[in-house]
Amino acid sequence: MEIALILLGAVLCFLRVEAQCRDGWLTFHNNCYLFSRDKASWGESAAICNVFHSHLAIIESAEENSFLKSELDHLHGGSSSAAYWLDGSDIEVEDIWRWSSTGQKITYLNWAANQPNNGHESNCMCLYGGLSFNMADEHCSTSYNYICEISADDAGEILG
Numbered sequence: 255m256e257i258a259l260i261l262l263g264a265v266l267c268f269l270r271v272e273a274q275c276r277d278g279w280l281t282f283h284n285n286c287y288l289f290s291r292d293k294a295s296w297g298e299s300a301a302i303c304n305v306f307h308s309h310l311a312i313i314e315s316a317e318e319n320s321f322l323k324s325e326l327d328h329l330h331g332g333s334s335s336a337a338y339w340l341d342g343s344d345i346e347v348e349d350i351w352r353w354s355s356t357g358q359k360i361t362y363l364n365w366a367a368n369q370p371n372n373g374h375e376s377n378c379m380c381l382y383g384g385l386s387f388n389m390a391d392e393h394c395s396t397s398y399n400y401i402c403e404i405s406a407d408d409a410g411e412i413l414g
């Protein structure tokens with residue numbers, strides 16, 4: 255039994271080491287993130303992420319939120335008018351925010367002060383540079399940057 259557990263542990267370690275993000279993607283806690291250079295509407299951004307078998311970024315913890323915010327501060331020198339689309343929306347029911355890719359209600363929320371504030375006009379979630387890259391609701395048709403995310407287990411180089 256002990257040997258079986260040790261072997262299982264060794265296999266899991268091996269798999270963990272094997273999981274790597276492709277060039278251009280940043281790694282955090284076994285997930286890979288792509289920060290776009292181009293801008294697109296929320297729907298176009300989601301479609302582009304899908305082309306790469308990923309989805310718009312889903313923030314599930316304060317740690318993940320801090321990682322993304324610090325990367326955006328790094329990219330933009332701490333203050334910016336840029337904004338980056340996330341996977342969240344309240345398109346289906348006003349004021350009920352879900353991660354669109356999974357349908358899950360959003361449990362971790364870190365809205366900027368006075369956000370969300372645009373009601374039916376704004377149904378898509380972004381990290382807004384003018385609000386220290388905290389969460390804001392925005393018009394889904396606006397062209398912004400976007401962050402794609404994929405599990406490192408699904409994103410590795412195809413070998414052989």
Ligand SMILES: [Ca+2]
Pocket residue numbers: 344348349372373374375376377378391
């Ligand atoms: Ca809304």
Ligand SMILES: [Ca+2]
Pocket residue numbers: 369370371372376390391392
């Ligand atoms: Ca807003």
